[in-house]
Amino acid sequence: MNNFQSLPQAHNTAANNSNVGLTELVLAQGASSSWSMILPMVAHLCRQDTQRWLTWITSEPLPAALLISFGINPLQLRQIHCRDADQQLWVTWDALEMGNSHTVIASPGLLSQGQEHYLEQAAYAGNCQALILRYR
Numbered sequence: 001m002n003n004f005q006s007l008p009q010a011h012n013t014a015a016n017n018s019n020v021g022l023t024e025l026v027l028a029q030g031a032s033s034s035w036s037m038i039l040p041m042v043a044h045l046c047r048q049d050t051q052r053w054l055t056w057i058t059s060e061p062l063p064a065a066l067l068i069s070f071g072i073n074p075l076q077l078r079q080i081h082c083r084d085a086d087q088q089l090w091v092t093w094d095a096l097e098m099g100n101s102h103t104v105i106a107s108p109g110l111l112s113q114g115q116e117h118y119l120e121q122a123a124y125a126g127n128c129q130a131l132i133l134r135y136r
Contacts, residue, residue: 019102022120022130029135038133039070042105046076049102052128053078055095057088057106085109092130093119099126107133 027034046054055078056062064074080095082088089108096104096119104123111119111132123130 019129020127021123022116022132024132024134026134026136035066039067039072042067042077043071045103046072050076052100052102055080055101055104057082057091057095057104057108059083059088059107089115089119092132093122095126096122096128096130097126099128101126101128103129103131105131105133107135110134 025038027037042054042056054076057080059082061079061081067074067077078101080091082091085108088106089111092104092106092108095101095106108115119130119132
């Protein structure tokens with residue numbers, strides 16, 4: 001399940017929207033400052049669009065108290081928990097293409113160029129932004 005050959009081709013329906021596409025953020029592994037950088041950004045993104053979700057695909061739940069301490073309204077954040085990177089990749093693709101999220105955040109590991117392409121096409125199809133967190 002490491003490739004997207006069986007996925008349907010997404011259409012570029014939001015090509016002119018500057019808030020659509022794929023952004024990758026590379027973070028230092030285990031850096032305690034990662035949360036203090038990411039969570040204020042998530043709080044800002046939650047306030048940008050109250051009509052659609054900000055979806056965060058994680059391997060474990062993010063504590064509500066932590067989210068609230070950074071100004072994130074847990075009612076505007078949908079968390080989806082996945083067991084492994086392959087599952088995260090597929091769930092991310094699906095969440096992007098559905099279009100009910102303005103932003104989808106995930107950490108599916110190092111992506112191939114083809115995987116990046118399919119995620120970006122899904123973001124265009126769903127008119128949303130993909131924020132891929134990668135750790136080095």
